[in-house]
Amino acid sequence: MTYIVSLFLLGLVLGLVAVASNPAPYFAALGLVVAAGVGCGVLVGYGGSFLSLVLFLIYLGGMLVVFAYSAALAAEPFPESWGDRSVLGYVVVYTVGVMLVAGWFWSGWYETSWVVVDEFKEFSVLRGDTSGVALMYSYGGGMLIVCAWVLLLTLFVVLELTRGLSRGALRAV
């Protein structure tokens, strides 16, 4: 288990480096997918399996459509991957930076920060994340209504920003 979680954490950092090093949108979307999937694995390792499932379905299901459209809009004949010089510089800088910070925190951090949720309590039917969902639907009803309103607002904002052929300053076409 330790090996798998360590692998996931390494993959998370590398996936984020792959996004942040500014390659072409195809490859950046790939890096984001890797980071998201591996991040869900990390959440499982910390005991949030339901949360991880929700994140995986919603994020990779919903956002990938957006990624596909934006990658199609920004299509280019020779996309820059991580091997090209302009991107490789960022990759090296970010990797070295992450290693430096990891060396800085090497001794005291990693053992104590890995506490699986609900691990030290007595036997219980509900894990932390599922009871959190129940709390969200009972006590957090007002917040849920606000969130639903924000989603509706976002729909209107996006429609308003992208409407019209003649006035679309945001479009690439």
Place this chain on the structure above:
Amino acid sequence: MNPYVLTILLSSLGLGTILTFASSHWLLAWMGLEINTLAIIPIMAQQSHPRAIEATTKYFLTQATAAAMILFASTTNAWLVGEWEIHQLSHPLATTTVMLALALKLGLAPVHFWLPEVLQGLELTTGLILSTWQKLAPFALMIQVAPTINSSLLIAMGLLSTLVGGWGGLNQTQLRKILAYSSIAHLGWMVLILQYAPSLTLLSLFLYIIMTSSAFLTLKTNNSLTINTLATSWTKSPTLAALTALVLLSLGGLPPLSGFMPKWLILQELTKQGLPLSATLAAMTALLSLYFYLRLCYAMTLTIYPNTLTATAPWRLNFTLITLPLSIITILALGLLPLTPAVTTLLTL
């Protein structure tokens, strides 16, 4: 824009600020700030001019960065201290990050660069919303977290803001940029006094909102965006031109006008708190701001052409703009100084 959509956007603009006012939990406050940002974006981009779109993009990027920093700082605080309340922000890392994020949201001095650029790309009414209503929610958070913030950081930010606000506006010819720098300078005064007398911060914010609304509405009525068009605007409405000079001097903080009240009280409080150097520096940097207000006054009312005028005042038609808000707020921006004792008694935090 469709009136239904505009209604939804404007009511969400109100909802965001009110949610932030009402929240005691960082997540809800963050949601309020995000709703605010989200709701104003189509209003900013409705002109669909490349400059407006550029300003909207800049605004979205800065506000999203600041909101992410607020979320990061509150999560860090919850991790280190175990507390999500806004009042309980106690770890120095979290308080400093939150203060910097709120400064980025408001446009305070080290992170102010987006404000003139964004304001320059917008319509005057949208700019009015941006420099009044959008300041309220971050200020509510800032007043709540003020006691735990490092005070040298606040004083440095305040002094730097008043300096940059005065200095940056000196050579501008675009009125919206001048108003943006004026906003930076006024926010500097508010942050300077934040830890010593928060009620003065609130008073100063209210008076700034009154004065800058008056300035924005005047420019909207005159339809002028540069100093050049301001110089010929007296032909449209001579009374308004005469009053605008006074409004600008009130923004500069000259004594018989309302704008003198916050500066007077803040300088007095700083002196009482044993900070004469900060008070002196703030007063000196206000002179820089006064210079460009005076230049606007000069161009608008204090000078006439050296030869015979070839134009006269145009024929007066019925005004299509609603002028009642402008007249009320101009009166407030000019004549509130005698009410100082009542205002200081009523506004206590």
